[in-house]
Amino acid sequence: MVEEAFKARADLVAKDFVRCQKWIEDALKYSNGTYSTNDVFYAIIEDSMQLWSGDQGCIVTQIVAYPQKKVLYIFLAGGKMEQLFDLESEITSWAIKQGCQATEFSGRKGWLKPLTKKGWHHTSVTMIKEI
Numbered sequence: 001m002v003e004e005a006f007k008a009r010a011d012l013v014a015k016d017f018v019r020c021q022k023w024i025e026d027a028l029k030y031s032n033g034t035y036s037t038n039d040v041f042y043a044i045i046e047d048s049m050q051l052w053s054g055d056q057g058c059i060v061t062q063i064v065a066y067p068q069k070k071v072l073y074i075f076l077a078g079g080k081m082e083q084l085f086d087l088e089s090e091i092t093s094w095a096i097k098q099g100c101q102a103t104e105f106s107g108r109k110g111w112l113k114p115l116t117k118k119g120w121h122h123t124s125v126t127m128i129k130e131i
Contacts, residue, residue: 010045017041017051020058023078027060030108031076032128040076049075052091057083061091063098072098074105081114088118 057079
C-alpha cells in the first residue's frame with residue numbers, strides 16, 4: 001500500500017514537475033552543484049521539498065527546523081518574477097500552518113532589489129570557495 005501511495009504521488013508530481021523542469025534547471029545552475037534535477041524531483045515526491053507552480057514560474061521550498069526556530073527555506077525560484085511574487089501569499093499561508101516563523105531565501109544579488117520592495121531584508125552574504 002505504501003508503494004501504491006508513493007507511485008500515485010510520483011505520477012501527480014511528475015506532470016507538474018515536467019512542466020516546470022526548465023525553470024528548475026535554470027535555478028539549479030546557481031546551486032553550486034549541490035542538487036541535480038533528479039534529486040529535487042525525488043525530494044518533492046518524498047515530501048521533503050514542496051513544488052509551488054504557476055503558469056509562468058515555480059518555487060521549490062523546504063521546511064528547516066533549527067533548534068530555536070522553524071523556517072520555510074525557498075530553495076529554488078524560476079520563471080517570471082511577477083508569477084513568483086503571486087505565489088508568495090499561498091506559500092506563506094501554508095508555512096504558517098506548518099508552524100514556520102520565518103521564510104529564508106538565498107539567491108543571486110539581482111534578487112535583493114525586488115525582494116526588498118516586498119518586505120524582505122538582507123541579513124547575510126553567502127560565499128563559496130571550492131576546495
